Amino acid sequence: MANKTVQSVRGFVDLLPEDAWKWQFLEATAREVFQLYGFEEIRTPLLEKTDLFSRSVGEATDIVGKEMYTFTDRSGDSLSLRPEGTAPVVRAYLEHGFAKSHPESSFYYLAPMFRHERPQHGRLRQFHQIGAELFGIPGPEADAEIISLQADLLSRMGLKDFSLAINSLGCRACQPEYHRRLVGFLEPLAPKLCPNCQKRVRGNPLRVLDCKEAECRALLRSQSVPRISDSLCPACSEHFSELQAILKTMGLEFTLDPFLVRGLDYYTRTAFEIYPGKSGSQSRTDAISAGGRYDELISDLGGPALPAVGFALGMERILLQLPEIPPPAKKPAVALLAMGVSARRLVQKLARELRENGFPARADLKGGSFKAQIHRADRAGAGLVLILGEDEIRDQTVMVKDLKKSEQEKIPAKDLVAYLRNKLS
Ligand code: HAM
Numbered sequence: 001m002a003n004k005t006v007q008s009v010r011g012f013v014d015l016l017p018e019d020a021w022k023w024q025f026l027e028a029t030a031r032e033v034f035q036l037y038g039f040e041e042i043r044t045p046l047l048e049k050t051d052l053f054s055r056s057v058g059e060a061t062d063i064v065g066k067e068m069y070t071f072t073d074r075s076g077d078s079l080s081l082r083p084e085g086t087a088p089v090v091r092a093y094l095e096h097g098f099a100k101s102h103p104e105s106s107f108y109y110l111a112p113m114f115r116h117e118r119p120q121h122g123r124l125r126q127f128h129q130i131g132a133e134l135f136g137i138p139g140p141e142a143d144a145e146i147i148s149l150q151a152d153l154l155s156r157m158g159l160k161d162f163s164l165a166i167n168s169l170g171c172r173a174c175q176p177e178y179h180r181r182l183v184g185f186l187e188p189l190a191p192k193l194c195p196n197c198q199k200r201v202r203g204n205p206l207r208v209l210d211c212k213e214a215e216c217r218a219l220l221r222s223q224s225v226p227r228i229s230d231s232l233c234p235a236c237s238e239h240f241s242e243l244q245a246i247l248k249t250m251g252l253e254f255t256l257d258p259f260l261v262r263g264l265d266y267y268t269r270t271a272f273e274i275y276p277g278k279s280g281s282q283s284r285t286d287a288i289s290a291g292g293r294y295d296e297l298i299s300d301l302g303g304p305a306l307p308a309v310g311f312a313l314g315m316e317r318i319l320l321q322l323p324e325i326p327p328p329a330k331k332p333a334v335a336l337l338a339m340g341v342s343a344r345r346l347v348q349k350l351a352r353e354l355r356e357n358g359f360p361a362r363a364d365l366k367g368g369s370f371k372a373q374i375h376r377a378d379r380a381g382a383g384l385v386l387i388l389g390e391d392e393i394r395d396q397t398v399m400v401k402d403l404k405k406s407e408q409e410k411i412p413a414k415d416l417v418a419y420l421r422n423k424l425s
Contacts, residue, residue, distance in 0.1 A: 011117070011125025022325050023128075026315055027110055029156050030130045034108040037149050039132055042107040044088040046114075050078040056087035056297055058265025060204040067115040081114035084264065085131045086294065086310055087301070093135060094303040103306055104136035110315075122286055122317045131291075131312030135298070138307040140243035143270045143293055144250060146309050150274060150289050151252055153313060158322050162288065163279065165257035166247075166272045168240040169206070170232050172296060175268075178231035179205060185226050192219055206261040220259070227258045239269055266294040270309065276321045288321060289313035334420065335377030337364040339389035347388050350398070350416075357417050359424070378403055384423070386416075 008014060015023060034041070050070050057063050069081040082088050089107055098105050110130050117123055132149060134142050147164065154162055170178055186193070186201045186208055193201070194213040201208060209225070211217060232240065247254055254272075262271045271292035275285055291311030298306045334354060338347040344367060351363040362380055364373045370387075377385045387399040398416055400423075401408040411419050 009125070011119035013124060013126070021327055022319060022322075023315065025325055025328075026130070026157060026318065030108070030110060030153060033149065033153050033156055034132065036152075037106075037145070039106045039108040039134075039149075042089055042092060042109055043111070044082070044085070044092050044109070046081055046112070047079045048082055048088055048091065050080040052087050052091055052301070053080055053083060055300060056090070056264075056266050057084060058204075061207075061263055061265055063115060063263060067117055069114050069116060082111075083115045084113055085109050085111055085129055085312055086133060086264075086266070086297070089131075089133045089310075090297055090301055090303075090308070093133075094298065094301060098135070099298065099303045099306055103304075106132065106134045108132040122314070122320050124316055128315040129312040130315060131310060133308060133310035135308045136306050137309075138295070140239050140246055140270070142307075142309050143243050143272075144246040144252070146291065146311050147247065147254075147272060148250055148252060150291075150311050150313065154274065154289070154318070157318060158325065159276070159288075159318065161278050162274050162276055162321075164252065164254040164272060164274050165260050166243070166254050166270065167257050167260040168228065168232055168236055168269050169261065169267050169271050169292070170228055170236050171268045174231055174233040174236055178226065178228050181226040181231065182206070182208075185223075189219065189223070204265075207263065209259045209261050210263075225258075229256075229258060236269055243270060262290065262292060266297040266300070267292045268295045269293040272311070274313075286317060287314075288317045330381055333360045333362055333380060333382045334384050334386060334424075335362045335364065335380060335382035336386045336388065337370075337373040337377060338367065339370060339387065343388040343390070343393060346393065350386070350388065350413075354417070354420070357421075359420055374401075374403075384420070 050068070053064050053068060059065065063083050068083050070078060073079050089109065093099060093105065108131065110128070112126050112128050114126055116125055119125060130153070132146065134146055151164070169175070182205045183201060186205055190198050190201050193208065194211060194216050197208045197211050197213070197216050208216065209220065260271055260273055272290065273287035274289040275287055277285070289311055291309070293307065293309040295307040298304065298308060336347045336351050338344040348363050351361040354361040362377070362382060364376060366376070367373070374385060383402070383404065385401040385403060387401060392398055396413045397410045398413055399408055400411050400419070
């Protein structure tokens with residue numbers, strides 16, 4: 001019986017060379033923009049203690065309750081593949097003493113995340129985020145900076161149309177009263193809500209507001225749902241108004257969305273999402289980028305009371321929205337081929353010398369007839385082919401063949417680098 005091939009895991013996809021350069025473009029653009037904003041890169045491990053996410057993202061969320069890749073390792077510890085980047089960055093910020101030494105730090109990351117969701121268009125089990133976290137600044141200026149950073153990233157990546165929706169989720173002072181009002185309002189409606197929302201009414205009532213089920217959405221929009229904006233304490237209310245004023249001054253357009261609540265529990269005050277197109281959150285397409293303020297998370301994870309705000313952008317999601325990105329111009333490649341056994345080793349030596357001098361060089365590793373080697377060089381896109389045979393070895397030359405012009409000339413080996421520099425410049 002023939003051996004069966006092994007397939008990749010559902011929701012985990014390969015990135016093939018034909019697409020890799022698009023990712024390189026996104027990554028390079030992100031690094032450029034982060035540098036302009038003065039953010040520094042941080043890389044945290046893929047695996048964290050499960051507890052980190054239960055205590056931050058929240059036990060009652062879909063992410064922690066249903067979607068984490070969690071297992072017990074050989075030491076008996078419960079570990080999880082990170083489903084998001086904020087909690088690990090906060091852990092690292094505390095673990096490495098930044099909260100004391102540099103409380104006002106700003107970090108960025110480009111990293112894979114893992115959630116056991118139902119794979120579909122733009123929704124994967126391993127996906128990639130470009131994210132940033134800004135620590136230590138309590139005012140709405142930090143929220144505006146993070147929003148501006150996202151807008152600049154998207155524009156530089158080539159996304160023309162996107163819309164920003166914002167909301168305030170209040171703070172620990174005003175959230176409990178709002179939750180009480182919301183639960184009181186939702187309880188009588190519960191039998192008409194989807195089974196998930198029936199559970200959420202008591203467990204996580206805010207999430208009922210952004211349920212994706214059509215019946216829940218229609219029902220809630222036909223009712224006068226209590227709005228968090230009517231329950232904000234004076235300090236939260238001022239923070240939110242000031243943020244809106246700053247965004248207007250900065251020329252960053254936004255809409256207010258009282259149904260925007262986010263799927264992670266750590267948010268306080270500002271929450272935002274960016275959607276493709278101009279119609280915004282009304283279209284209820286998946287957000288490309290999202291985030292908000294989380295002023296309690298650092299202390300919830302054992303640190304001092306320090307505020308923070310951040311965002312993460314989904315790389316797969318942005319790629320779905322971008323127009324064709326032109327591939328980078330190919331550097332003229334030099335292909336080397338050997339005629340005869342003694343030439344083969346010398347060809348690899350020569351290829352190394354050329355690479356040391358900065359020329360992308362492709363030595364033919366397979367050998368065979370002259371015709372077959374030329375054909376492979378042509379298919380690889382080589383502009384020039386360097387041929388080494390018995391004659392060339394004897395008189396220390398290299399035959400240079402220009403495939404496009406169908407011309408060839410013999411060059412002394414010692415002059416080859418200068419010749420190529422001149423020819424390929
Ligand atoms: P999030 O909304 O869960 O927030 O994810 C942020 C972005 O990651 C989403 O807007 C989306 O583009 C992308 N994303 C999420 N899940 C998937 C998936 N299954 N497949 C493809 N893309 C996905 C967070 O993760 C927060 N940590 C953001 C944040 C940073 N808040 C403050 N700082």
